[in-house]
Amino acid sequence: MGPAIAADSDESKAVEIGGGVVLQNMRSEKERKRIVAWSKDGGVTFGSAEMQLVDPRCNAGIARGRRDVLWFTDAASERRENLTVRTSRDGGKSWSAWRVLHAGPAAYSTVVALRDGSIAVLYERGEKHAVERVTFVRFAAEWGMGR
Numbered sequence: 001m002g003p004a005i006a007a008d009s010d011e012s013k014a015v016e017i018g019g020g021v022v023l024q025n026m027r028s029e030k031e032r033k034r035i036v037a038w039s040k041d042g043g044v045t046f047g048s049a050e051m052q053l054v055d056p057r058c059n060a061g062i063a064r065g066r067r068d069v070l071w072f073t074d075a076a077s078e079r080r081e082n083l084t085v086r087t088s089r090d091g092g093k094s095w096s097a098w099r100v101l102h103a104g105p106a107a108y109s110t111v112v113a114l115r116d117g118s119i120a121v122l123y124e125r126g127e128k129h130a131v132e133r134v135t136f137v138r139f140a141a142e143w144g145m146g147r
Helices: none
Strands: 007-018 021-028 033-039 050-054 061-064 072-077 081-088 097-113 119-125 135-137
Touching: 007 061, 061 119, 072 097, 081 119, 097 135
Parallel strands: 061 097
Antiparallel strands: 007 021, 021 033, 033 050, 061 072, 072 081, 081 097, 097 119, 119 135
């Protein structure tokens, strides 16, 4: 365990993106954005943190799939709604492809790349409230990349 990467951050997720580089993705307690930082020494130290994707101060998920594609899930809004899956092919510097899994109320999510190359997401969602039910989806990586 090392020092805090960013003040007022929590519910962080780490993913190795190759070559010993670790991407840390964190929820901001003050801003409605995700905080990210990269480590070039396997997670011992991290460079400066930067704000990225919009986020309603909610837990999110990140995983590395085949061909070093990163998969990220969160409620892509300033409110807990619009559960979205995004992909990055540049180590999390940008997120180009995205698909909405649930446009209504949604909250915490987690994502995993499965052995067969497909992607699985477990997330909270509802019709009136973000935590009415938990939903599991599995899809081909091509669907998640907008193809």
